[in-house]
Amino acid sequence: MSAATLLRGQMAYFVERGWAVHLACAPGAELSAVAAREGVVVHEIPMCREVSVLRDMRSLCAMLSLIRSIQPDVVNAGTPKAGLIGMISAYLLRVKGRVYVMRGLRLEGAKGIKRAVLAMTERISCSCASVVICVSHSLRSEAVASGVVAERKAHVIGAGSSNGVDCARFTVDTCTSDLVQSMRTELDLPEGTPTVGFVGRLTRDKGAVELLEAFDHLYSEDHSRRLLIVGEVERQDALPSQTMRMLQRHEGIIRVGLVDETAPYYQLMCVLCLPTHREGFPNAPLEAAASGIPTVTTTATGARDAVVDGETGLVVSPGDSEELTVALRLMLENPDRARSMGESARRRVVEEFAQARIWTGLEAIYREVLEA
Incomplete structure (x- = not known):
């Protein structure tokens, strides 16, 4: 970065x-x-x-x-x-x-x-x-x-x-409905699509392997679910060949690569997922929170500081794709609870992370x- x-x-x-x-x-x-x-x-x-x-x-x-x-x-x-x-x-x-x-x-x-x-x-x-x-x-x-x-x-x-985090930049008010709708049309993500988001480098350290395993399981339960990935694969921490094949061929995965402005993409997500193994303090959960979106992350160093478990998102064990699947399923199947967590996350970043x-x-x- x-x-x-x-x-x-x-x-x-x-x-x-x-x-x-x-x-x-x-x-x-x-x-x-x-x-x-x-x-x-x-x-x-x-x-x-x-x-x-x-x-x-x-x-x-x-x-x-x-x-x-x-x-x-x-x-x-x-x-x-x-x-x-x-x-x-x-x-x-x-x-x-x-x-x-x-x-x-x-x-x-x-x-x-x-x-x-x-x-x-x-x-x-x-x-x-x-x-x-x-x-x-x-x-x-x-x-x-x-x-x-x-x-x-x-x-x-x-x-x-x-x-x-720039709380004014990452808010629904800065993303016009026309912009969000045009992005939904371009990415084939209709309003109401149950969407898990990921923003960052796709590496083993970031939990990309568990992310794809968990999403593949969720997709097998409901083919309307989508995984929106904003970021690129990093060669220095290469993903396993099986994970790469899934990333390239999975029908439920949407990849947009690196973008200059990530703010509008959070408006397309129901929940952000960062199943990281280690962090200092991750930026994506703060950006998601400012956008009113909850996060599922891990108990890894740094990551656990970004989310209040059960209040602004959910926290799982790093490296556990089954636990990650359960947490993401809970978010996707309970949109009202996810929205409530997103609202709490927004209040927290405004108060503590401006x-x-x-x-x-x-x-x-x-x-x-x-x-x-």
């Missing part, structure tokens, strides 16, 4: 508050639009997601050069690779405000040498930081228990999330670090 999505609106907020904001990130086609929208200066620094000693050293040198030239008061870095490079650079150059945003723990589920390497990189990032912001309370608990960050250094802003709440909390942390 790019800075265009992760930091949408946040940088503009700080610019309006009088901060001079520079964005350093990997090259991307959308960066000029981000610079114009947010009012920031963009610096392209090539970074690869996986470990590559030579390329990582080049990225580190480029980051050191950039920070030396800008001389910032605060460096905020997130994602494992950018966090590592950003925090090491800021520490070496003695930047006073070094804020590492922990968006998840990739070491969860990893084993052997890979887990050891991932744990080591997280410890380095956290050690170099002045403050570590964990994007959910369950992530903070897991990070502290894993020994990658000291409890005194780890913080969560409010109820969590990295950027909150973007201004996250941004003011982040600014308070910046100022506290600088005044220390």
